[in-house]
Amino acid sequence: MAAVRAYLDRDAFGVAPDPALAERGAVHLAAAGLPGAPAESWRHTDPAPLLTRAVAPAPPGAAAPAADALPRLAGALRRVWVNGQPAPALAEGTPPPGVRLWALEDAADGVGEWLSPEHSGFAALNALSWRHGAGLALEAGVKLVEPVHLLWWSQSGDQPWDAHPRLLLRLAAGASATVVIHQAGAAAVDAFLGSVLEVDLAAGAALDLVLVDQQGAQGFALSQVAVHGARDSRLGLWLLDDGAGWVRRELELTLAEPGATLALQGLVRGRGALRVDNQVVVHHRAPQTHSLQQTRAVLQDRARAVFGGGVRVAVDAQGITARQANATLLLSRRAEVITRPALEILADEVQCSHGASVGQLDETALFYLQSRGLDRETARTLLIEAFARAALPDLPVPAVLEWVFGPAEADAFLAATV
Amino acid sequence: MLQIDNLQVSVDDRPLLKGLSLKVNAGEVHAIMGPNGSGKSTLAAVLAGREGYVHTGGTVRYRDQDLLAMAPEERAREGIFLGFQYPVEIPGVNNVYLLKASLNAQRRHRGEPELDAFEFLRLVRGQMEMMGIPEEFLRRSVNEGFSGGEKKRNEILQMLILQPRLAILDEIDSGLDIDALKVVSKGIQAMRSPDRAMILVTHYQRLLDYVSPDYVHVLAGGRIIRSGGKELAHELEAEGYEGVLAGAAGVAK
Numbered sequence: 001m002a003a004v005r006a007y008l009d010r011d012a013f014g015v016a017p018d019p020a021l022a023e024r025g026a027v028h029l030a031a032a033g034l035p036g037a038p039a040e041s042w043r044h045t046d047p048a049p050l051l052t053r054a055v056a057p058a059p060p061g062a063a064a065p066a067a068d069a070l071p072r073l074a075g076a077l078r079r080v081w082v083n084g085q086p087a088p089a090l091a092e093g094t095p096p097p098g099v100r101l102w103a104l105e106d107a108a109d110g111v112g113e114w115l116s117p118e119h120s121g122f123a124a125l126n127a128l129s130w131r132h133g134a135g136l137a138l139e140a141g142v143k144l145v146e147p148v149h150l151l152w153w154s155q156s157g158d159q160p161w162d163a164h165p166r167l168l169l170r171l172a173a174g175a176s177a178t179v180v181i182h183q184a185g186a187a188a189v190d191a192f193l194g195s196v197l198e199v200d201l202a203a204g205a206a207l208d209l210v211l212v213d214q215q216g217a218q219g220f221a222l223s224q225v226a227v228h229g230a231r232d233s234r235l236g237l238w239l240l241d242d243g244a245g246w247v248r249r250e251l252e253l254t255l256a257e258p259g260a261t262l263a264l265q266g267l268v269r270g271r272g273a274l275r276v277d278n279q280v281v282v283h284h285r286a287p288q289t290h291s292l293q294q295t296r297a298v299l300q301d302r303a304r305a306v307f308g309g310g311v312r313v314a315v316d317a318q319g320i321t322a323r324q325a326n327a328t329l330l331l332s333r334r335a336e337v338i339t340r341p342a343l344e345i346l347a348d349e350v351q352c353s354h355g356a357s358v359g360q361l362d363e364t365a366l367f368y369l370q371s372r373g374l375d376r377e378t379a380r381t382l383l384i385e386a387f388a389r390a391a392l393p394d395l396p397v398p399a400v401l402e403w404v405f406g407p408a409e410a411d412a413f414l415a416a417t418v
Numbered sequence: 419m420l421q422i423d424n425l426q427v428s429v430d431d432r433p434l435l436k437g438l439s440l441k442v443n444a445g446e447v448h449a450i451m452g453p454n455g456s457g458k459s460t461l462a463a464v465l466a467g468r469e470g471y472v473h474t475g476g477t478v479r480y481r482d483q484d485l486l487a488m489a490p491e492e493r494a495r496e497g498i499f500l501g502f503q504y505p506v507e508i509p510g511v512n513n514v515y516l517l518k519a520s521l522n523a524q525r526r527h528r529g530e531p532e533l534d535a536f537e538f539l540r541l542v543r544g545q546m547e548m549m550g551i552p553e554e555f556l557r558r559s560v561n562e563g564f565s566g567g568e569k570k571r572n573e574i575l576q577m578l579i580l581q582p583r584l585a586i587l588d589e590i591d592s593g594l595d596i597d598a599l600k601v602v603s604k605g606i607q608a609m610r611s612p613d614r615a616m617i618l619v620t621h622y623q624r625l626l627d628y629v630s631p632d633y634v635h636v637l638a639g640g641r642i643i644r645s646g647g648k649e650l651a652h653e654l655e656a657e658g659y660e661g662v663l664a665g666a667a668g669v670a671k
Contacts, residue, residue, distance in 0.1 A: 363469065368506040371466050372516060372576065373494035373523035386510030386559075 004033050006055040007125055014131065017105040018112070025117040025127030034121040041250070044306045044338045045277040049246055050192065050220050058084035058161040058191075065090075065155055071184060071403050076149040077101060079134055083155050083191070084163025086132055098142035099177075104133035104166055111168055114198040115226035115252070122222055122250075126164045126196040133166035138175035140202075147178040147397050152193055154185025154215060162192035162220075169197070171205035171233075178208040178396050184403075187216035187244075197225045201233035203257070208236040208396040211249070214403065217272060219245035226252045232259035238395055239266035239295070241276045241305075242404045248277040255282065255289035255320075266295035267391035269404060270303025270335065281310035284317045284350075291321070296391035297328040298384055299335035307339040309354065315346040324354040329361065329387050419444050419481060419584055419615045420465075426475035427464050434460045436640035437476065442584070445612040449626055449651060450619045452637035453659040458619045459503060461637070462588040465617075466500035467493050480584070494520070495527035497583030499576070501590050503619075505569040508560040513572070516560050517542060517579055524580060545578040548608065550601055566593035574605035585609060586617045591625040603628030623655040638663055 008030060016022035034051060035042060064087055072078065077093035079086075079101065086103060095101045104111065117127035134150050152165055169179060183193055193215075201207055213221055221243075229235055241247055253262055268276045282291045297305040311322040328337040341354035361383055369379035385405060395401065420442040427435040434457050442448055452458050464471050465478070467490030478485040485493065508516070522532040533541065546553065549571050561569050570590055577585055587606070591599055606629045609616065618631060626634070626648060634650040635642045636659075644650065644662065654662055 362506075365506045365508050367466075367468050367490060368502065368508070369516070370490035371468075371494055371500050371502075372520040372580075373491050373527075374519055375491045375523075376489070378519075382511055383508070386508065390510040 003051045003055060004029060004121075007129065010055065010057070016128070017131065018108045021108075021112050021117060021127045025124040025129070028118045028124035029121055029128055032121045032124065034125065041279050041308060045248060045275065050222065053190070053192065053220070054160045056159055056161050058163045059157055059159065063155070065153065070151060070153060071182065073147055073149045073180065073397060073399055076147045076180070078149040078151065080151045080153060081132060081163075081165065082153050083157060083161065084132060084152070084165065084193070087153075093146065096144070098139040099144050100135070100137040101148065102135045104135040104168055105131060107135065110170070110200075111166060111198070114200060114228050115196055115224060120224070120250070122194060123196060123224055126166060126194055126224070129162075129164040129194070130166040130196070131164070133168070135168045135170075136177065136179065137170045138172060138177055138205075140172040141174040142172075143175070144177040147180055149180045149182060152183045152195075154183075154189040154191040154193075154219060156186045156189055157191070160190035160192075162194060165193060165195040167195065167197040169207065169209075170200045171202060171207055173202040174204040175202070176206040178210075180210040180212065180397060180400060182212045182214070183219075183221055184212070184214035185216060185219065188218055189216055190218040191215065192220040192222070195221075195223045197223065199225070199227040199235075201227065201229045201235060201260075203231040204233060205230070206234040206236075208238075210238040210240065210395070210397060210400060212240045212400060212403065213243045213247050215243040215245045215247075217244040219243060221245070221247045223249045225249065226254070228254050228256055229260035229262070231257035233261075235262045236394065236396065237262065237264040238392055239264070239278060240392065240400065240404065241266075241268040241270070241274070244272045244274050246275045249279065251278070251280045253280065253282045253291070254285060255291065256285045258286045258288040260286065260289045262291040263394070264291070264293040264295070265392050265394065266293075266307075267388055268295075268297040268299070268303075268305040269388055270297060270299040270301075270305055272301050272303065274303040276304070277306040277308075279308040279310070281312060282322060284311065284313040284320045284322060286314070287316065287318045287320065289317065289320050291323070293324040294391070295326045296388065297326075297337055298331065298388045299328065299337060300331045302332070302334045304336045305338070307337075308342065309340065310342040311344070311352060313345040313347050313350050313352070317347045318349040320347070320350050322350070322352045326356040328356075328358045329384065330358055331361070331384070420485075421479040422476070423478075424476035425464070425478060426473070427460060427471050428474055429471055433474070434471075434640055435464070438637070438641055440635065440642060442615045442617060444583075444615055446633065447610065447616045447618065447629065447631045449631040449634045449648075450617060450637055451621065451623075451634060451651065451654060453663075454621070456637045457640040458621075458637055459588055462500060462586050462617070462619050465586055466490060466498060491523070495524050499580055499582035499585045501570075501573040501577060501585065501587035503589040503592060505561045505573050507562045507564075509562050511560050512557055513560050514542070514556040517576060520576065521579055542579060545575055549575050549578070549605055551575060567595065567598035570594055570602055571598065571605075574602050577609060578605055581609075583613070584615050584617070586619070588619045589621060590618070591620055591622065599625065600628065623651045626651045636662055
C-alpha cells in the first residue's frame, strides 16, 4: 500500500525516542499494513481519505500562535504542541510535589506496555513515527486538583502534514487527576494526528479524562486509547467531538480487577461533512466490575457518526454490570448515525443492557416555546443545545463546554449543571 | 378583543371545528365546556397557533388583527397565553431561563427595556409565593419530573409573570387534587381585570366553583350549541352532556 511505503521510507523525523519500539513498529507496519475495510470495525468508516493523503512530517518552526488565540482552561497545568512540535513558551503552571509532567520523548520508559506496536497497523505507525508526547505520573495518594490541559494545536501550514503524539498517564495507588486532551486548530489545516494514549490506573486511582476534538474540515485524527484499571480504580471518560473533519477513536478499556469502574459520556456535535467513528471496547476481566456508556449525537448537514460499543465479559467475571445507551438527534436528511452494540459475554451472572434512539426535534416542545414568545429559530437552538449539553452532565471541567457552545446564555442551562 | 366567526378547521381532511363563532370582550371570563372530542382543545390550539390544523373557513380577529395569519410567537408577544393541558417537559432548559426569555421577548416587542436579573427575580419571587412554588423550582428543567399539579401551577406562574391580555387555559383543572385546584384557581382569580379576557376550557364544572365565569358555552361536534351564564354549568353538572345535547339537538332541528 502506497501510504505504508511512504511512512516506512521517510526519514525526516530524526531519531526515534525509543528505537527498539520504532523498529517493532516498522516490522509490524510492513507486515500488517494499515487496516481498513473490510475489517469489521472499519465497516462504516472509509479510511481512504486518510490513506490517500500526502505523507509529510509537520513543518518545523511553525510560527507560534499568539497565546490568547488558544483555548485555555483557567487554573490548568497546560502544555501545548503546535503542528506536533512542543511549544514550551505556551506552557502554564508547575506540577505540585508528587506529580511529574514531562516531555515523553525525554523518558519513554513503559511506553508500549498497554498498547503494543503489534496491536494494529496504526499502533505500529505511531510506534514508528512518534517523536513528541507527554507523560503524567502521580505518586501514590496524590490528589491533583488542577486539571491538566494538553493541547495539540494545528496552525496553518501550506503543505499537508502529519504528527504522531504519544501520551502516557500513570496514576499510582489512590492518586487522582483530571486530564483534558484537546486537539484543535485553524479551519483550513490539512493535518493528520495519529496519537496513542496509554493509561495505567493502579488500585484505587481515579482519573477523569476528557478527549476533545475540534479540528477543522481538513483535519484527520486517529486516536488509539488503552486504559488498564486495577482494583477499585475509577475512570470517568468524556468524548467531545465538535470538529469538522475525519475522526476515529479506538478505545480499549480494561477493567482488570474487581471493583474497577468506567463511566463514559460522549457527545458528537456534527456539522458539515464531519465523520466521527468511536469504537469502544470495554473488557470486563474481573468480577464486580462496572461500566456505563452514554453517548449522544446531534447531526446536521451531511455529518455522520458511528458508535461501536463493544463489551467483552471474561468467563469468570461474575456480577458485572455493563450498560450502553445512545441517543441521536438527526436534524438533516443527509445526516447519518450508525450505532452498533457488540456484546460478547462468557460469564453467566452479568447484567448487560444497550439501547439506541434516533429522533428529530420534538414539535410539541417547539410549539410550547413559541407559545411563550420565543421565535422558532431561538426555540430550535435552545432545544438542540439542551439536548447536547445533557449528554455530558457530569463533565468535571464544565468550562470545556464554552469551547463548544460559547459563553453566551450561561444561565439558560443551569438545570443541566446544578 | 376576540371575535371568532364561523371558524372551520380540519386535520387530515377531518373537520374538527365546523362553524364556531364566539365573541370575547375585555374583562370577560368565558368557560367552554363539552364532552371529549367536541373540539375544545382544538379551539385552544388553533388560537395559539399550533401547526397541523388546516383553516378551511371563517375568521378570527384579535384586537383588530387577523389572528390566524400570525406566527405563534407573535400571538404570544401580542398578549395571548395558552395554558397547556399537558405542559411539555424540556430537559436541560431551566424554568428561570424560559420565564425570563418569554417576558423579555414580550417587552422587546412592546418597545420596553428588558428586565435585569435582579428586577426579574423580584417579580418572580412574589408570584411564586402566591402559587406555593419553592425557589429551587426555578433551577429545575422546565416541567421535567414535575407532578401533574406542579406542571399546572407552573403554567399559572408563567401566566402571572407574562400578564397576558387573553389567557386561554386548556383543561387547567385536569389532574389536580382539591388543594392544587384551589391554588390554581387563586392564580386565575388574581388575573381577572377589566382589560383582560380569559377562556377556560374545561370538562368539569368544579373549576367554575372557584372561578365564576361570565359566560358558559357548550361545544359539541365542532360548534357552540348553547351559551348561557354560569347557571348553564350547573345544568350540565346535573343533567350531563347527553341531556343538554339532546335538548340542544331538538332546538337546532
